[in-house]
Amino acid sequence: MPGDLDPSSTHPMHQSTSFSAESYFATQSAPPSLEQDIASVQAFVARQAAANRNVVLVTSGGTTVPLELNVVRFLDNFSAGTRGATSAEYFLKAGYAVIFMHRQFSLQPFSRHYSHSTNPFLDFLAVEGEGEGNGTVGITADKRTDADLLAVLTAYKGVQMAGSLHTLTFVTVNDYLWLLRAVSQELSVLRRRAMYYLAAAVSDFFLPRQKMSEHKIQSGKGSLHIEMDQVPKVLKPMVEEWTRDGFIVSFKLETDDQLLIPKARAALERYGHQVVIGNDLHTRKMQVVFVERKRKPLPPLPPGAEEPESEEAVVEVKEAAPALEAEGQPGTAAVSWLRIAPPAATTSTQVKEIEEDIVAELVRRHAAWITHDR
Ligand code: PMT
Secondary structure, eight states, rough: OOOOOOOOOSSSSSSSOBOHHHHHHHHHHTTTTTTHHHHHHHHHHHHHHHHOOOOEEEEEBBBBBEEEESOOOOOOOOSHHHHHHHHHHHHHHTTTTEEEEEEEEEEEEEGGGGOOSOOOOOGGGGESSSSSSOOEEEEEHHHHHHHHHHHHHHHHHHHHHHEEEEEEEEHHHHHHHHHHHHHHHHHHGGGGEEEEEEEOOSSEEEEOOGGGGOOOSSTTSSSSOOOEEEOOOTHIIIIIIIIISSSEEEEEEEEEHHHHOOOHHHHHHHHHHEEEEEEEEEETTTTTEEEEEEEEEEOOTTOOOOOOOHHHHHHHHHHHOEEEEEEEEOOOOEEEHHHHHGGGGGOSSSSSHHHHHHHHHHHHHHHHHHOOOO
16 A cells, blocks of 8 residues: 555664555556557467467566666566476477566577577687688587577577567566566457466565665665665466466575475465476476475267367377376375486486477466366
């Protein structure tokens, strides 16, 4: 409530304002680019609906929390955006259209293969004719990397021609929340054909603008004490209000692996969406755990009724992916681990990415969601 946000109010205890999603959006300003972003998403979604494509919103990268209105300092989240950028590529490969909503300058599909840290572009170019004194220098691609580069470039050009990738950027957690709400609402026109894949690392705490210093915080007064408020958990309104029948996948990040499954189960129960994917910070590239509601057996078809249209999808869902290991635990949630072999054990030069299996599994589940009301 606006009244709770009086910047002059003191907090003798470490007690912060509790924002609901509603009071958050009523008191925090929308980013200036929001209207333009919404218009671009509307047009993209309309094109994908006409092309009969499923659409996935992938959120990716970390969110910042500025400490000043004229921002000099901010808190950040660790994510480089690997999970989101990699997954977006596999969704595109699976025929989805992708709205890739990412932190500015974090990794992006396709270009991620040649980022300054993963594979510096200049390192695989070779210089010919250097030192020959003729003043000309030729540049060629290193032969070993030619084929890899060609594969990435071909996939990228294919996606560009199909117009199936739309990119949006955010920086702060405030940008993220406004954008997430707007894009979810736009995408909800596709109902069950829309998937929401929330891989961004979202800050749990922030400074409301009413409590922020306008100018750079001065250091003259010694140590700095900041009291932050809790960012409202937007998964709840997302499930209940912003999306209609969409297939929502959230990620749960922990650093204590003992907490991973209990917290993922709790999130599933609290928000009532379709899948929580748990990942531990240190092992997230090798294993993740899928937590979802236990599936009801399919109801028998009424006599004389026809099989649903997409029989292929149904058959695929019945076959569990080989890498998935179910964990037999009582309760309402089904828990299954997805693991890939460590790089040393693979013979291929191409490194296996766990996102390939995550996306394959979700595509199967989404197909079942579309056809069978799971
Ligand atoms: O980019 P990488 O380096 O590859 O790392 C990928 C990843 C570890 C960041 C990714 O796999 C991941 O786990 N992303 C979710 C991180 C996160 O925000 O976890 P959380 O436990 O704080 O939040 C759980 C869920 O609640 C998230 O899906 C988030 O979208 C949602 N949330 C979070 C905060 C908030 N205020 N509202 C929310 O709805």
